[in-house]
Amino acid sequence: MQLGVIGLGRMGQIVVNRVLDAGHDVVAFDLSEEAVAAAADAGAEAASSLDDFVDRLDEEKRIWLMVPAGDAVDATLDELDPHLTDRDVVVDGGNSHFEQSVRRAEATKAAYLDCGTSGGPAGAELGFSLMVGGPEWAYEELTPVFDAVATGPAGHDRMGPAGSGHYVKMVHNGVEYALMQAYGEGFELLANGRYDLDLEAVSRTWNNGAVIRSWLLELCEEAFREEGNDLGDVADHISGGSTGTWTVQEALEQEVPVPLIYQALSERFGSRDEARFSRRLANRLRYGFGRHEIVREE
Numbered sequence: 001m002q003l004g005v006i007g008l009g010r011m012g013q014i015v016v017n018r019v020l021d022a023g024h025d026v027v028a029f030d031l032s033e034e035a036v037a038a039a040a041d042a043g044a045e046a047a048s049s050l051d052d053f054v055d056r057l058d059e060e061k062r063i064w065l066m067v068p069a070g071d072a073v074d075a076t077l078d079e080l081d082p083h084l085t086d087r088d089v090v091v092d093g094g095n096s097h098f099e100q101s102v103r104r105a106e107a108t109k110a111a112y113l114d115c116g117t118s119g120g121p122a123g124a125e126l127g128f129s130l131m132v133g134g135p136e137w138a139y140e141e142l143t144p145v146f147d148a149v150a151t152g153p154a155g156h157d158r159m160g161p162a163g164s165g166h167y168v169k170m171v172h173n174g175v176e177y178a179l180m181q182a183y184g185e186g187f188e189l190l191a192n193g194r195y196d197l198d199l200e201a202v203s204r205t206w207n208n209g210a211v212i213r214s215w216l217l218e219l220c221e222e223a224f225r226e227e228g229n230d231l232g233d234v235a236d237h238i239s240g241g242s243t244g245t246w247t248v249q250e251a252l253e254q255e256v257p258v259p260l261i262y263q264a265l266s267e268r269f270g271s272r273d274e275a276r277f278s279r280r281l282a283n284r285l286r287y288g289f290g291r292h293e294i295v296r297e298e
């Protein structure tokens, strides 16, 4: 089978490598010439432009987009669309908002699969978990590619119609935020608690048979091993946040309570402002109502 891949960054390069390793052919394009050269080194056919990319594809085109979510997806689809027919299949493997995916699926001539991808760059070895939405025939047509990119046949499934793949991935990310918050709070208590603990040893012990073992906990173990028990100079600042925001927005719309996910998102936003206004105001108000000493910046 032949697959065209557009977007050859951290994730797209893994898609290319895994599809090649499974014995398929890959045509690769990226705005970055270095990224295209790296894909060519791995065995892909290099495309020098989007027109060149389309020319190199078989008549029935199978295309995987792994570009940043948002404008890059629309820009790529706008350029591709004049070359597409209803026998072609386009997969968006990025973290697009599910409503954008529904809109794109309606707008493009090709069959459109929205594919939530989990596993991060660490998925290079193991393969990813893929949550796919869109037409059944297109999902079945792309199954050999999904088998290769995922951990195997059990690592992907069709969630439902257009948008459902990215919807499930959005909720996955909300859960990811809440789990990180829970581990963070537990380790913060251990770090400031009654015993002088080796947090790498705690996470290693938990990772071996404990109820709360998980990949995120393995990453906690790695973090304490590599950064030290106090996390060294790792700053109090959490970037990202868009997928968690979408999850909370959707929960509000559906009137489903998600307090843990909301709290985790809120902590993330709070971490970007070292001198939180709300904390400073509370500091001043305690003086107002109780004449508690105002703590001033040094």
Ligand SMILES: NC(=O)C1=CN([C@@H]2O[C@H](COP(=O)(O)OP(=O)(O)OC[C@H]3O[C@@H](n4cnc5c(N)ncnc54)[C@H](O)[C@@H]3O)[C@@H](O)[C@H]2O)C=CC1
Binding pocket: 006, 007, 008, 009, 010, 011, 012, 029, 030, 031, 032, 035, 066, 067, 068, 069, 072, 073, 075, 076, 093, 094, 095, 096, 117, 118, 119, 120, 121
């Ligand atoms: N990094 C991660 O852990 C995960 C990322 N994702 C999603 O996968 C998608 C890609 O992420 P990464 O690989 O991490 O990003 P990246 O920034 O490493 O790579 C993006 C690549 O797309 C290329 N690109 C941008 N606009 C383009 C265009 N118009 N035409 C052709 N190439 C273009 C860039 O040159 C770059 O090589 C994003 O939607 C991201 O949210 C999903 C799951 C995990």
Ligand SMILES: O=C(CO)[C@H](O)[C@H](O)COP(=O)(O)O
Binding pocket: 095, 117, 118, 119, 120, 173, 176, 239, 240, 241, 242, 243, 244
């Ligand atoms: O999807 C992911 C992990 O599952 C990506 O790492 C993503 O970047 C996380 O989303 P955000 O930056 O919105 O927190």
